[in-house]
Amino acid sequence: MDTPTYAKGLEGVIAAESKICKIDGEQGKLYYYGHPLAELAASCTFEEVTYLLLYGKLPTTDELNAFSARMRAGRALSEPVLQMIREFPADSHPMELLQSVISYLSGYVEHKIHHSPHCNCRDTLHQVAQVTSVIAAYHRMQNGEAYVPPRDDLSHGANFLYMLRGEEPDDREGKIMDKCFVIHAEHSFNASTFTARVVASTMSTCYSSISAAIGALYGSLHGGANERVMQMVDQIGSTEKVKEFVEKKLERKEKVMGMGHRVYRAKDPRAVVMEAFLDEMSDKTGNRTYYDILKGVETTFRAKMEVKGKPIYPNVDFFSGAVYRLLGIPRALYTPIFAAARAAGWLAHILEQREDNRIFRPRALYVGEVDLPVPPRAQR
Ligand SMILES: CC(C)(COP(=O)(O)OP(=O)(O)OC[C@H]1O[C@@H](n2cnc3c(N)ncnc32)[C@H](O)[C@@H]1OP(=O)(O)O)[C@@H](O)C(=O)NCCC(=O)NCCS
Incomplete structure (x- = not known):
């Protein structure tokens, strides 16, 4: 076998x-x-x-x-x-x-x-x-x-x-x-x-x-990263605070939301399109704060990670939350x-x-015990 x-x-x-x-x-x-x-x-x-x-x-x-x-x-x-x-x-x-x-x-x-x-x-x-x-x-x-x-x-x-x-x-x-x-x-x-x-x-x-x-x-762990990106943007508040925020995050070994991806080792192509939408919506609404903060985070984070030999790029969630917010979506x-x-x-x-169906039926690696006795309830 x-x-x-x-x-x-x-x-x-x-x-x-x-x-x-x-x-x-x-x-x-x-x-x-x-x-x-x-x-x-x-x-x-x-x-x-x-x-x-x-x-x-x-x-x-x-x-x-x-x-x-x-x-x-x-x-x-x-x-x-x-x-x-x-x-x-x-x-x-x-x-x-x-x-x-x-x-x-x-x-x-x-x-x-x-x-x-x-x-x-x-x-x-x-x-x-x-x-x-x-x-x-x-x-x-x-x-x-x-x-x-x-x-x-x-x-x-x-x-x-x-x-x-x-x-x-x-x-x-x-x-x-x-x-x-x-x-x-x-x-x-x-x-x-x-x-x-x-x-x-x-x-x-x-x-x-x-x-x-x-x-x-x-x-x-699946949906919701863009919500957390916008929490981060709100927490940062203004472009002057970006550098300190990113540095502290990395010092504490915390993740910067919206950066990195399990599969992409280059910029997520969806993030490229989203960034252009955010740029456009920022001009349209006259509110460039989110765009400027996010670009600041990206530049600072990438520079720090490049030094460590870890090229990490924005994923789709990095820009999408800000686009939605500028569209008036909560x-x-x-x-x-x-x-x-x-x-x-x-x-x-x-x-x-x-x-071309076949029912999914993986197996488990059993790591428990076998042949344990089943004593009467009063003796357990
Ligand atoms: C998506 C994610 C889980 C992929 O993690 P991963 O598979 O470990 O990514 P990598 O192998 O490229 O990581 C290389 C290194 O960079 C670090 N790193 C990756 N993304 C990072 C981030 N956003 N912030 C800080 N450090 C990060 C990893 O911890 C790892 O460090 P190590 O070498 O000291 O272990 C991770 O990038 C992450 O948590 N990102 C933030 C959350 C997010 O935006 N999720 C939405 C994904 S669509």
Whole structure:
């Protein structure tokens, strides 16, 4: 019998073949179905990228129009879902609400999982279309405001800001939000995507797979780094305090949030796009404080780490929180926004898993005892 290998956290283990996403960590490149992210972010909408992820090819104009119409029709929240959002315990995290809503939605669709390998997730698109609507409705209800129904003449990003604010964003804000979704749509076998695939491998529904993935993303080791970056920016407060802050962090051997990545050994290509958005939003709003503080942190941190022979670059979370804040989005919604975008990638992986399925069933390295006696209760 083969000696089983053990890799804690499955580090370095290849768990499946996939054509969806390639990360070239050395070169700092990311591809969705072979298309470089930088080019997708420059010229595609989130709906177009969602189509790419679900069908494995970029859509023609007709295909995109039909797909967008379906996705936009899927955005509206039904009364039972609105009621659920209204009645959800007020002090819950929006990720807990999202996870519950996605499970709940399952009861409202006819899913043919037991008869077809694909169920109907390419048709309903609820799992992608409704996430932004739930986030916006949650935010408004928390603030005592009424639910704003979606508009089917707006892109996914512009519609999200519209539903959140109750008024239409300008063209650039809508486009930047839409592209933030493109940037976060997919990132290979991270913990939440792997979770989605594990659940899908049991031939469960895509709703339960995505709900499980949301649970994985909720954990502080996965989603939420951009929230902590903005906490850091607030703590620093002004550019003059950057150097001292970074030096103290490194002296105390603490992590500087938003810097470094397990896979990238060059600048995260998503951070390159996000930085440009932050620069633009800073000019647009006349508030360059966040940009200046972050660039100060990056320069100081990188210089210190280069001396130690550790070239460490900003990751996507370094700039994204500041972009969201300048778009008027509160911090509690940053991780839910990540889920709204990543739902497209999760769905792509669920579909791919089903095409050539084998249930995930790793083994544990048993380190406990055996053959222990079971004495009567009174003698334990
Ligand atoms: C993502 C992360 C866990 C990767 O860690 P990693 O795999 O250990 O990264 P590396 O192998 O490149 O680290 C090399 C060295 O730089 C240090 N380092 C890496 N990122 C650092 C950071 N943000 N701040 C301070 N030191 C850091 C590591 O501790 C390690 O030090 P050592 O050689 O003394 O052990 C880490 O960079 C981190 O915690 N970053 C901040 C949190 C964050 O932004 N997370 C979101 C990721 S998308």
